Amino acid sequence: MSTLKAVRGTRDLLPPETELWSHIETTARNIFARYRFGEIRTPIFEDTQLFARGVGEETDIVSKEMYTWEDRARAQSEKAQSLTLRPENTAGVVRAYIEHGLGDTGLLQKLFYIGPQFRRERPQKGRYRQFFQIGAEVIGPPSSGSESPLRDAEVLEMLAALLDALGIRDWKLLINSVGSKEDRPRYIELLKAALKPVVGQMCVDCQRRAETNPLRVLDCKVPEDQSIIETLPKIWDSLDAGSRAHFEQVCAALDACGVSYEHDQRLVRGLDYYTRTTFEFVHRIGLGAQNALIGGGRYDGLSELIGGPKATGIGFAIGQDRLVLARGLELSEETWSSFERLADVYVAPIGEALNAKALALARDLRRDGLRVELGDGSFKLKKSFETGNKLAGAIVLLGEDEAASGILTVKNFSTGDQQKIRREQLAEHLRSLSRT
Numbered sequence: 001m002s003t004l005k006a007v008r009g010t011r012d013l014l015p016p017e018t019e020l021w022s023h024i025e026t027t028a029r030n031i032f033a034r035y036r037f038g039e040i041r042t043p044i045f046e047d048t049q050l051f052a053r054g055v056g057e058e059t060d061i062v063s064k065e066m067y068t069w070e071d072r073a074r075a076q077s078e079k080a081q082s083l084t085l086r087p088e089n090t091a092g093v094v095r096a097y098i099e100h101g102l103g104d105t106g107l108l109q110k111l112f113y114i115g116p117q118f119r120r121e122r123p124q125k126g127r128y129r130q131f132f133q134i135g136a137e138v139i140g141p142p143s144s145g146s147e148s149p150l151r152d153a154e155v156l157e158m159l160a161a162l163l164d165a166l167g168i169r170d171w172k173l174l175i176n177s178v179g180s181k182e183d184r185p186r187y188i189e190l191l192k193a194a195l196k197p198v199v200g201q202m203c204v205d206c207q208r209r210a211e212t213n214p215l216r217v218l219d220c221k222v223p224e225d226q227s228i229i230e231t232l233p234k235i236w237d238s239l240d241a242g243s244r245a246h247f248e249q250v251c252a253a254l255d256a257c258g259v260s261y262e263h264d265q266r267l268v269r270g271l272d273y274y275t276r277t278t279f280e281f282v283h284r285i286g287l288g289a290q291n292a293l294i295g296g297g298r299y300d301g302l303s304e305l306i307g308g309p310k311a312t313g314i315g316f317a318i319g320q321d322r323l324v325l326a327r328g329l330e331l332s333e334e335t336w337s338s339f340e341r342l343a344d345v346y347v348a349p350i351g352e353a354l355n356a357k358a359l360a361l362a363r364d365l366r367r368d369g370l371r372v373e374l375g376d377g378s379f380k381l382k383k384s385f386e387t388g389n390k391l392a393g394a395i396v397l398l399g400e401d402e403a404a405s406g407i408l409t410v411k412n413f414s415t416g417d418q419q420k421i422r423r424e425q426l427a428e429h430l431r432s433l434s435r436t
């Protein structure tokens with residue numbers, strides 16, 4: 001029979017790498033707490049309409065990357081429904097915001113999430129079909145201050161603080177404004193007109209985008225298309241005074257707190273719901289084509305697109321898989337080895353009759369805060385030593401004599417020292433060994 005493997009584009013995460021994943025999650029949680037974000041967990045699948053309306057029918061995500069299925073009705077009371085594995089989490093958060101009337105408080109809602117997302121993309125390093133995002137949203141009725149450029153700058157400053165706390169230094173923040181919902185159609189018309197005479201010389205993807213989603217032409221990475229793209233109208237020239245002032249105030253607030261950024265006029269990003277500020281944190285080394293670590297922006301019309309009240313907001317999603325890659329690249333040997341830390345002690349029962357007592361001893365030592373590996377009385381002494389040496393800094397032998405006398409033999413693997421230690425002093429002794 002053929003062996004089964006993880007599905008293409010998905011993967012297993014194993015220790016010690018998973019230590020790095022949880023380290024990143026813990027650091028993110030700590031930073032989010034300082035800015036008073038609360039955690040939200042939305043379902044992994046939603047009504048397909050949520051993404052079709054929220055993210056946009058013409059986007060790559062909705063038009064070709066979603067995992068969608070018809071969920072059959074199981075009972076008379078249930079309707080068949082088209083469901084989709086979430087390709088991103090902002091639409092789900094905004095749905096929840098509407099469904100639970102979170103805007104009724106009149107206060108800004110600050111919510112973060114951590115979890116898997118699903119897109120049927122062509123897998124490669126840093127791009128998976130199940131990938132993980134750590135994201136956050138700041139959303140509320142306009143009266144809560146949710147439209148203020150200060151919110152944008154605060155979110156960006158928080159991300160800089162998070163990357164800093166993670167020890168990731170080699171990043172660059174790109175920001176742009178894609179304008180309000182009045183500016184954008186104006187620009188798209190100009191863009192369409194400018195594309196008409198030249199699009200025939202561009203790549204097939206651009207030819208398609210020019211029809212379906214012209215803004216995405218600006219995202220094209222094909223080298224031959226770049227000189228044409230440079231000649232296209234710039235979005236800045238289509239922004240009204242309000243959008244320009246908003247963008248300038250975001251920049252001024254970033255300047256005030258020393259967060260460096262670059263205004264990238266071609267940054268439009270792949271989701272239709274963005275208005276005004278859009279941004280990306282890119283990593284300059286090692287990630288190749290998949291160099292975007294974080295993407296985000298403002299989505300002032302999203303709530304209304306999915307049937308909710310006016311609720312303006314801004315959010316971002318960090319690609320956790322890519323953050324792990326970037327973090328791994330910059331990680332020192334020392335930090336990696338701390339993830340692979342040995343247990344403090346290996347408890348080795350001598351003979352199966354001692355197994356139960358060994359479990360009780362291991363339990364006591366663990367209660368004392370030590371990290372303990374428990375061997376097995378069926379092992380020969382030599383095998384216990386060999387196994388203990390692989391897993392722990394020290395070994396404690398528990399045979400009939402030790403159980404009767406309460407005096408245990410402890411061997412420190414790093415020095416080779418062997419000592420007799422009283423049961424009452426064992427935890428303290430082991431702690432002193434693991435400090436050295």
Ligand code: AMP
Nearest residue numbers: 126127128131292293294295317319322
């Ligand atoms: P988006 O939701 O498209 O704005 O993407 C936000 C971030 O999620 C990107 O900057 C990436 O770091 C990450 N990301 C998006 N798609 C994938 C994928 N297929 N595999 C891994 N990471 C991804």
